[in-house]
Each structure stands twice: as C-alpha cells, then as structure tokens.
Amino acid sequence: MSELKQRRNVSRVQSSTPAKQSHQATGDAVLTNRSAWWRIVIRIMLTLVALSICLSFLITETAFWGHKNKWTNWRNYIPRKQRVFTQLELLQYDGTNPEQPILLAIEGDVYDVTLGSGFYGPGSSYHLFAGRDASRAFGTNCLSRNDHLTHDTRGLSEGELAGIRGWHRLFDNHQRYVKVGVVSLDPIDPNSPIPPPCDGAKAKPV
C-alpha cells in the first residue's frame, strides 16, 4: 500500500473515533435546532402578517391599514414587458375604444389608468390627458387650451416644472395605476412658438 493511501486510511479511522462522532452529532443537533427555530420564527411572522391583514380588512376595508401606494397593488408584482409607444400609437389608447386600456403619459412615462376611467374615460373631466403626453398642462394647470396638451415644457417656471414632477410621482406611486412603458416623443422644434400662458384664467376640468 502506498504511503499516501495509508495516511488516508489513518485519517478515516481518526475521524470516526467516538469523540469525533459525538462532536459531529452535537454539531448536527445544533444545526437542526437552529433551522427548527427559524421555521418557528418564520411561522410566527407569517401568522402575524396574516392576522394584521385580516384585522385591517375588518377595520379599514383595506389590506394595509388604509395605506395605499404602488406596492399595495398586486399588479405591480407581475413582471411586465415595458413597451415603447409612438405618439400615434398612444393616441389609440385614449379610452374611446372600450376594448383597449386607457393610457396616459407624463414626462415620457406611460401609465395604464384604466382603473381611473371615471377620470379619464370619454366625457370625463380629465379625458384630455388620455392617449397623450400632456406634461405641459400638468405644470400650467391649463386644461382649456389645446396647445398646452403637449410634452413641450419650454418656458415653464421652476414651480410649474416641479408641479409636473409632482403629478409624475402621483402616477408612479398610484395604487391603481401601473407603468406600461415609455413614449418616444417627437423632438420640439426650437423655432416653434412657445405656447402662451393660460390668459390668467386658472383652467378647470370640464
């Protein structure tokens, strides 16, 4: 027998000595205890979460104690392919075709707002936002001029631009809406006239 083989046999004999075996058994028991302990902790936590959801439903009729944002919307946990729309394609989703979802865009991001059809469907107050990126109107609050229903934000004040970002955040964190893609916006001709302000009249929804 070669010297190497002999050494391996000796080490095998050593590892199976009673002392070593008992040490291994203790180690295994610690591991088993630890995993059993973790299983108990996880079970307790899941029970508490389930209990909280049930109580929340009973008291607030919502799953998370009235707290609503995009993470309390199960639709946001479904991975979905983000689509790139042209402006013309987006226009087909303005709610006039009941077979299609209602989409709107802000600062180039496209959201499915079908669950807000009471706001954006045909004949509703904010239908003019459907099927397009009307970022400018979100900033100027001007709903009475068609030339504000554009992604052209030239000439807007810091406050108006912040207003657009605020609306953008609203759609992004909305409990009922999901982001479905982006719209590839036509570049704005720098020589075209900047839409004039809303004649001082604060625009109102129809």
Ligand code: HEM
């Ligand atoms: C006289 C002025 C206005 C009044 C009284 C008014 C009133 C309202 C009310 C009561 C809601 C429903 C809120 C809810 O139930 O969640 C709403 C939603 C909305 N408003 Fe106005 N609004 C006015 C002006 C505007 C303007 C100028 C804009 C455009 C920037 C605008 C954009 C919106 C949008 C986009 C929603 C829907 C939000 C969603 O989808 O959850 N509103 N408004």
